[in-house]
Amino acid sequence: MGMIMKTHLPVRWTCCVMLLIAAALCSCASSGSRIEAPAGADAEGAGAPPTQMITEQLILAEKQQRERRANQDLSHLVVAEPPPYKIGPGDILAIVVWDHPELAGHGMIASSINVDAGTPGAPAPGFVVDYEGKVQFPFAGSLRLSGLTEEQARNLLVSRLARYIAQPNVTLRVQSYRSNRIYIDGEVREPGLQAINDIPMTLLEALNRAGGLQPTADQSRIALERDKKRYDIDLRDLVQKGVNPGNVLLLNGDVVRVHSRDESKVFVSGEVVSPKALTMHNGRLSLNEALGESGGISPLTGDARQVYVVRKAPEGTRIFQLDARQTGALAMAEAFELHPKDLVYVAASPLANWHRSLSLLFPGALTQAVGAARP
Template identity: 30%
Template sequence: MRSRIFTISFFIFMIIMWIHDPLLAQVKNSQLPRIPSSLRMLDEKRYLTNSQAVSPLAPGATQALPPSSSLPSTGSPNAYQSGSSLTQSSILSQQGVVNTQGSDVSQPTIDSAQQQESQSTTSTLNSETIQIPDAGLQPEVLSSIESAFQDISLAHSPADEGAPLMALHQFGYSIFNRNISTFAPIDNVPVGSDYVLGPGDELRITIWGSLENTYIQTVDHYGRIYLPTIGPVRVWGLNFSQAEKLILAHLSRYYKDFQSSVTMGHLRTIRIYIVGEVAQPGAYNISALSTITNALFAAGGPNKTGSLRNIQLKRNQHMVEYFDFYDFLLHGDKSRDLRLEAGDVIFVPPIGSIAGIMGKIKRPAIYELKEPIRINDLITMAGGLTPQSYLKRVQIIRTKPNAEREVIDLDLTHAEKDGTTPKGIELQNGDLVIIYPTDPRIYNTFSLNGSIKHPGEYEVKPGITIRQVLPPESLLPEAYLDNVEIIRFKDDLTTEVIHINLKKLWEDEHAQDIFIQPHDLITVRSEFKAPESITLTGEFKRPGTYTIQPGERLSSVIRRAGNFTNVAYLKGAVFTRKAVQVREKEMLDQFVKQYEEGLLAEGQALLSYSAENRSIRELEIAQRRQQLKLIASRVTLGRIVIHLDTIEKFEGSQNDLILQDGDILTVPREPVEVMVLGSVRNPTSFVYKNGKNIQYYLNRGGGFSKAADKKEIYLLKADGSALIGFLKLRNIDPGDAIVVPPKIEIKDWTWIKDVATIAGQTALTFAALSILL
């Protein structure tokens, strides 16, 4: 018995594991980084073949990567902020396949071509696909400093209405977000005379004259080069100019009547260290020509929590230089951008005091303050004011220590009583300066429009009048001079319309002229009236659009069009008019609105009905509403039913209408069919048979269906008229339509249930009484 229980339990356990095993595998796989095969092969190739790497940012720069434990994780803000790309190399580095700090230069590193190649790949990590951005501007996220200033700027934004508010960014850091080709590796770098030689530098010595030869020598670890016949020559520590003179002096001892030239070949690399608040701290192998700026670009630049104005260069445990990157960015000054030497340390300390400026300024941003500055200095640092800057309203949003914020309003155009100016106010850490815009409205103009040669806005000059503004030569020939309108806005915000007769004003010099005031709107109407036209389409000898004269009739235009063609079907003519279309549209909308209101009232009255009664009535109302929409959508608006005939008979008849602008007359060819529509068994078109009545065509359509409403049949003639009654006696013409509408009936049988209920209750009552009696 126990063995059976154990066997059954074991099988149940195996089934559960078999079911859950794929799920566990999915969870397990989702927690591990997935490496594409193409990316894995790419990095294996890099690891095996890359023996000497070059940084993409500094001449000859390579980075000796820090230990894997110091690498930032993919989720760290520093890794994302520096714009570094997550590649297979970073995954391998976390597994120990990296260059440790202090490793030999020949160990595998990451070169520029590989970085550019890896930037177009996609790595999958934690079941999420991360698109590696291409080379160029990396996505920029707000730092904690920028977020704090954004909170203030959103509450005190001077942005124009409807214009998007741009977030303030820290000045200078965006230059490190893109790969600058200026700092890419260069083979032939011009070397100045002050370049100091060292081990690894290559010299090319060319001799011509009594002998011709070229010697390529590399400075060895002892600082010497070897010249034939002469022997070793020590050049370590000499600058390029001194070394050239020394080599020429040695050559002159053994050779006569010659000339020589000394140039630099491949330059040596040096190892320097970049630490502090930088994107990628560590040891870097860079060209001996590299400066502080080149090294910063190689390391991805300082973080936004790092200083750009107090970058320190240390050499042999001594401070060599304080480099202010703002000097380079704002003034192009690189005088303090010293050339680096082996073993130098570049330290980027945390950022110092900061202040932001926004609004009508040329370069709104958040700036680092190297020393206490005043508001005028910050404006100069931001590029200066714009023409729209309003100096009478400048605000400083200041955050008090351990307290609330305060607003300081300044007028930079006036000096204080003690002789000081608001421009001299010293800024504090975290201040935000807002330069508000001037009033965008214009107050000293008036407007001219209408039949004027040069309409537009004009300046209101002192004493300017209508006679001066509208001389005869300024108007168009069709200008209406008897009534020129001036719309004037009063001080109480009401409007006044002034009418002027320009003819009288021009003819009578003593006529009272009117002075122009700001915001006057002067309108000169036109006497020009656009010609009216009618369009003839279909079976006319010369169809087209014809210009009509006032009072011209339809027969006149038909004659101008050359009369009808021989195949014209006059009974099917369609005449539409714009004015009728507008009126019918208004009437149709009003009818639909009233009908909808009636249906709505009926729906509200259903609240007192029983549930079954209410559902039946709601269905009926829904069908009526649907039928109303269908009818409204199929109504032809603007059509006037006319009866065309030969031009001789039509001319002068009641159907010979006086034409209006936009009228359209369409005359089709004679049709050969009669349509049968609606509730018949086979609604379609049938060939016209002369002399046949309506019953013939209904029979051809299979007769009435069960839903046909026989009492509502009507005949729709080709000219648009509808006929009812005595339809069997009516003549059927080509193009006519026989319409059989459906019968809509909703029978309410709920009263039968009510009667049955009452009858049942009555029967029970009588039965009970009979039992009691």
């Protein structure tokens, strides 16, 4: 009797396990692993956002929406011929009246730091433009030079001195530029304040003075803040449109920030070979590239029919699904561009879900059943 029990006990255990396996397999096959609305959600999908299949029509609609966002009016920022520098409050002027050296010693000594001086804190001799934009000069009196170019300011001074000096020969130039500044921050080598001088302060000039872009800089996300307005500049997009970034003129008070590529990551998880966070390539990353850089869909546990993209949009969460087993799916995956902070998720196959569920219910049951069934 003892021998009989030893002989039939594995068979009974095998039958029970097989019945549980069949029930679990039927349950998993019927339910699958699709993203569905939870119980109690209404017909309009109030509980979970609807899933949109990735098709050629959806890709075209996404492309048109992306182009509308990129078509920000930057025409007033682009200047073909930058205007000459205009004198402003705080500037220090060097004024020389030839054959009249007695007029050269009446300039005021600047008490603040000279931005362009080689020695920090070294005062620059010259005529300081006061906060009202005026300069006091012998015989000429008070001159309003703010808003004038060097040539216009020289002509005004000559006309005043002509009342007392016959044919005055005057040289006037800006010795220290202190009235206009911009600030550049972010992924540049030398962030900080930059003084606007006689060389036009364009976007490329500002980036060059800041030492250039860091390797981690995102050329597609350069923010320009001016007068409480924000402009998003994509250097690559400007070049593709035939706009020279060197013609984007910066003005006094502008703030330029170069964002990092680490701020625009895409997260790939689920049944892929190597789940990871991916960095976008200057604002560009397709679904196909994201899957490829993650090693692709796992051939053992991944379900190629259920590749999801979860996106947080202003109107709410959006979910896109790609059936990678369809004809032309790879071409659609290459054309589907991801957004920063997108989540790419590959669901598990029904067989993988069944195996995991069984392993949780009966740890080692499948291995024992297969071993018991062997002769």
